[in-house]
Amino acid sequence: MLKIASLVAAIAVPPVHAVRSRHPLRDRLMCPMKPTILQVLLLLAWCSQAMASAPECREHAVPAGPVAIHAKDCGHVQDTAFILVPGWGADHSIWAPIIDDLASGHRVIAIDPRSQGLSSVATEGNSPEGRAGDIDAVIRHLNLRRVVAVGWSIGAQDVASLAHLHDAQYLLGIVLVDGALSKGLMRALSEDPEDTLKQLGRANMYRKDPQGYLEGMMRSIFLSPVPPERIADLVHRAMRSPPDIMLASLFASLYGEDRTGYLDSFRKPVLTIASDTSACPQQPAIAVTRARTRIDRTVCEAGHAVIVEQAAAVSRLLNDFLASTIAQEPYAMIGLPSDPGQRVTSTNTGLE
Secondary structure, eight states: OHHHHHHHHHHHSOOOOSSOOSOHHHHHHHSOOOOOHHHHHHHHHHHHHHHHHSOOEEEEEEEETTEEEEEEEESSOOSEEEEEEOOTTOOGGGGHHHHHHHTTTSEEEEEOOTTSTTSOOOSSOOSHHHHHHHHHHHHHHTTOSEEEEEEETTHHHHHHHHHHHSOOTTEEEEEEESOOOOBOHHHHHHHOHHHHHHHHHHHHHHHHOHHHHHHHHHHHTOSSOOOHHHHHHHHHHHTTSOHHHHHHHHHHHHHSSBOTTTTTTOOSOEEEEEEESSOOOOOOOOOOBTTBOEEEEEEESOOSOHHHHTHHHHHHHHHHHHHHHHHTHHHHHHTOOOOTTOEEOOOOOOOO
């Protein structure tokens, strides 16, 4: 604010001339002309808009058993909020474009899962089930009454575990972004042996060379080229976590439990957002109803980091999902029975 006031004062005060100059043309070129009132008002309006565009954020260290969970809490304080959960190796900063889009009209809270980012490092509970308890602790600590929980990548399993394991009356619905639920090790080996062996091979690569693996992984999640400094920042944040703990966390997330049935009894809306590297046409609008609580969308022209590369498209989906869910709030809050077989499916999404 002081910088803005100084800037306004500097241009609003004209140069002082005690006497008429003998060289008016030269002085006009060297000194700025006196601004008009309109110019000053336009500058003030621009400064106010620039200040308003940056959401007000607060930082929390929320106790969750033996650990403290870091949460970045942006937007106007209210009891309705989005909770954003990043994936393996990422922290709250991966959500920055989504926070910028949503926080002007909503409360948006992005957390660091345990053992990641600025949250405490723990030797136990580094699984979707353990992290679900941490999400529940954050929601209750901040006295949130209506929540849309959004999980990206492995964070989708954390959000599904929250819906499955906790009596989460505060949930309006959940959103799973580009993350499939684990089948468990034995089922994965039986149904997808080739992919499972590839995943285990990647985990072994991380064990041998954590930084080298993370550099390759961070580049691979983007469809478009990313500046080296951006990749370096993502790797630096991921390297805050001890590799042995992160390796155990990865295995527990991918193969620790069969979670494919976690949402079978969840009677509130679920939005699934997938990424697609190809272009595709416009998608239908989101409409949550009693008969349609499972909605699938695909955001195109994006890699796995769809929340960064197509943040505006993802933000619009989240906005629409929240609005549609709140419109059905009496149904959503009391959890009336739904038919899991009735889904709104769309594989052709553009949004742009």
